[in-house]
Amino acid sequence: MNAARMVAATDVSVLLLGEPGSGKSSLARDIHTASPRRKDRFLEFACTGAPEGDLAACVAGMEAQRATLYLSEVSELATNDQARLLNLLARQDSAARSAQLRIIAGSTRDLNALVQEGRFRRDLYQRLCVVPLEVAPLRERVLDIPLLTEHFMVLAASRHGLDAPSLKAGAERLLRRYHWPGNLRELGNLCERLVILLPGAEIGPENLPREVRRGDVSAETAPGFELPPQGIDLNSLEAELIRQALSLAGGNKSRAARLLGLTRDTLLYRLQKHLIPG
Numbered sequence: 001m002n003a004a005r006m007v008a009a010t011d012v013s014v015l016l017l018g019e020p021g022s023g024k025s026s027l028a029r030d031i032h033t034a035s036p037r038r039k040d041r042f043l044e045f046a047c048t049g050a051p052e053g054d055l056a057a058c059v060a061g062m063e064a065q066r067a068t069l070y071l072s073e074v075s076e077l078a079t080n081d082q083a084r085l086l087n088l089l090a091r092q093d094s095a096a097r098s099a100q101l102r103i104i105a106g107s108t109r110d111l112n113a114l115v116q117e118g119r120f121r122r123d124l125y126q127r128l129c130v131v132p133l134e135v136a137p138l139r140e141r142v143l144d145i146p147l148l149t150e151h152f153m154v155l156a157a158s159r160h161g162l163d164a165p166s167l168k169a170g171a172e173r174l175l176r177r178y179h180w181p182g183n184l185r186e187l188g189n190l191c192e193r194l195v196i197l198l199p200g201a202e203i204g205p206e207n208l209p210r211e212v213r214r215g216d217v218s219a220e221t222a223p224g225f226e227l228p229p230q231g232i233d234l235n236s237l238e239a240e241l242i243r244q245a246l247s248l249a250g251g252n253k254s255r256a257a258r259l260l261g262l263t264r265d266t267l268l269y270r271l272q273k274h275l276i277p278g
């Protein structure tokens with residue numbers, strides 16, 4: 001990721017946006033490792049469910065250090081902690097460069113939309129989002145799937161002292177077609193399971209879980225949808241769903257595309273087709 005390499009060389013706050021398990025936390029660590037702070041501490045703070053005040057306790061000993069702090073799921077930060085973080089950032093402005101904490105935040109939710117709804121402080125959003133980086137979901141990186149699968153299998157095989165299995169072409173095709181709601185974490189878990197259950201084997205489609213074998217996106221994306229007896233106007237329905245996805249995603253096309261299980265390019269094509277202003 002080029003942009004990530006570029007921000008690593010600086011001290012700016014970075015906001016990583018992406019689905020669960022897409023690799024935000026790993027990317028935050030990579031940015032730290034590629035930065036001039038690589039020899040300093042990297043600390044991860046999980047905002048989800050964190051008791052109020054925990055963030056203050058976490059950064060108390062770090063304020064005078066040249067560390068990197070990664071805030072995962074920053075949208076879940078309690079209101080008072082949002083104010084505390086803002087204060088911390090203000091204090092950092094006047095601190096010596098050698099004592100500055102670098103903040104990287106991660107979010108699964110559309111932080112901009114939460115700001116519009118008044119559920120996240122705009123001033124804090126602006127401080128955190130100096131450089132926003134989108135981490136693509138795995139289904140938009142299908143070309144990477146064979147290499148990632150091999151990587152996860154080799155890793156799990158060495159962890160468990162077993163032989164890594166290999167993939168038959170049919171199995172690989174299914175992995176590329178599946179929509180991976182759990183992203184890299186889901187692929188990593190599947191690879192580990194295959195290593196343990198079928199060490200050294202040739203994996204065929206029959207060895208993959210049912211949801212992957214089905215490669216069936218519609219079952220997940222249209223639960224319970226039934227065609228009414230009088231039929232529907234598919235074209236209008238598609239246009240309406242696209243409008244709703246854009247609105248839910250606060251106008252962000254990559255996110256809207258993800259809500260519809262499409263690539264961004266396909267969404268752009270369909271926006272043109274339906275003459276929907278993007």
Ligand SMILES: Nc1ncnc2c1ncn2[C@@H]1O[C@H](COP(=O)(O)OP(=O)(O)OP(=O)(O)O)[C@@H](O)[C@H]1O
Nearest residue numbers: 019020021022023024025026027072108184185188
């Ligand atoms: N580039 C990569 N190559 C190989 N494995 C990766 C890569 N990025 C992430 N992973 C692995 O994928 C899994 C999920 O990554 P990570 O925890 O960074 O995702 P996340 O987006 O922060 O998840 P969450 O939103 O649930 O916190 C981890 O096991 C991680 O080691």
